[in-house]
Amino acid sequence: MDQIxxxxxRGVEKIFPSKTALEKVLRSGRKIRLYQGFDPTGDKLxxxxxxxxxxxxxxxxxxxxxxxxxxxxxxxxxxxxxxVKQREGFLTRNTxxxxxxxxxxxxxxxxxxxxxxxxKILYNGDWLTKLTFTELLELFGRFSIQQLIERDxxxxxxxxxxxxxxxxxxxPIMQGYDSVALNADIEIGGTDQTFNMLAGRILVKNIQNRxxxxxxxxxxxNPVTGEKLMSKSLGTGIGxxxxxMNMYGKAMSLPDEVITRCFIxxxxxxxxxxxxxxxxxxxxxxxxxxxMLAHEIVKMYHGEKKxxxxxxxxxxxxxxxxxxxxIPEIRAEKGEKLADVLIKEGIIKSKSEWRRLxxxxxxxxxxxxxxxxxxxxxxxxxxxxxxxKKRFIKIKQ
Numbered sequence: 001m002d003q004i005x006x007x008x009x010r011g012v013e014k015i016f017p018s019k020t021a022l023e024k025v026l027r028s029g030r031k032i033r034l035y036q037g038f039d040p041t042g043d044k045l046x047x048x049x050x051x052x053x054x055x056x057x058x059x060x061x062x063x064x065x066x067x068x069x070x071x072x073x074x075x076x077x078x079x080x081x082x083x084v085k086q087r088e089g090f091l092t093r094n095t096x097x098x099x100x101x102x103x104x105x106x107x108x109x110x111x112x113x114x115x116x117x118x119x120k121i122l123y124n125g126d127w128l129t130k131l132t133f134t135e136l137l138e139l140f141g142r143f144s145i146q147q148l149i150e151r152d153x154x155x156x157x158x159x160x161x162x163x164x165x166x167x168x169x170x171x172p173i174m175q176g177y178d179s180v181a182l183n184a185d186i187e188i189g190g191t192d193q194t195f196n197m198l199a200g201r202i203l204v205k206n207i208q209n210r211x212x213x214x215x216x217x218x219x220x221x222n223p224v225t226g227e228k229l230m231s232k233s234l235g236t237g238i239g240x241x242x243x244x245m246n247m248y249g250k251a252m253s254l255p256d257e258v259i260t261r262c263f264i265x266x267x268x269x270x271x272x273x274x275x276x277x278x279x280x281x282x283x284x285x286x287x288x289x290x291x292m293l294a295h296e297i298v299k300m301y302h303g304e305k306k307x308x309x310x311x312x313x314x315x316x317x318x319x320x321x322x323x324x325x326x327i328p329e330i331r332a333e334k335g336e337k338l339a340d341v342l343i344k345e346g347i348i349k350s351k352s353e354w355r356r357l358x359x360x361x362x363x364x365x366x367x368x369x370x371x372x373x374x375x376x377x378x379x380x381x382x383x384x385x386x387x388x389k390k391r392f393i394k395i396k397q
Contacts, residue, residue: 035069035184046230072093073123076166078091078171090367102241105241109300142207143173176199179203186215221258244306247313250370333378338372364387379395
């Protein structure tokens, strides 16, 4: 496939109004403006965002104008996409902008923010918060209530007799207005954003009388439950700011059925190499196939050396099971802070020692296959801790 084929197919679920129409524009040589928006309602992106970030990078390489849009305006309301109940509370614009700093640092490994054809960083609060009451009425008047409540998640709430609030109902209109303010030709987003992005198509057509394309990217979902494996707002999944060992361990916890999709969406491996490796190794030794994925993801963000170290740790700890048969046991209640438990049981001497161990990345939760990097980590279930190189502690409840 050539570069245009790649950008129109890899990790792509659907293109509106059609792939053929967009391909015609791209092959005409006309330079276009495109964007993807990110509401910084948390402090980390996850590997599910990689498919969109890579799409931005592909368009950069083709010479098009790319915008990395921070939703510090829309984020104040909170996107209702996929949510069965209203978000708890509202984030301030200052908090959202602070979170956005980390987003940019995390995306920088994929999207070029400097050098040749650098992506622009814009904030939709710069125009959304300046809309007058009259302008808002004019925008809202372009949609009917019937159009807005057609959304599947809203229908689900109505059927379950759960509240549906006005700010949630109007969220798609505010996101859609971004396309008008940016004079954008293309918007990129996951399939859960389809309704919001199509609202933008309506506004661009009605206000500017022109075409806006929408590219929906695939989501990493649990093949059994259909639930998203990566959720920014819920804090689940593999964060792009995770430590190497956490990244590797969490990748090894992914369902076997999503490994090929992760390779396609979240790595730079050529598709033919992915398919060949899946055929030769994935079907026979899915664990080895998954280890290749884990290694590649860590390498992308931390380099080959750290990827090798994370892999070695995983092999020694989980494959060779270098865990003593007899391990000291302590008890902890669910929700207790791990630092308090370890100090109370005499495992460590003080809070300062706890912070030092966390800073040195010396505490590993073997039950969840993660490195503990949170000073306030709480015990949620029985597990085995590895502290340093040789100490093991079993936590019972």
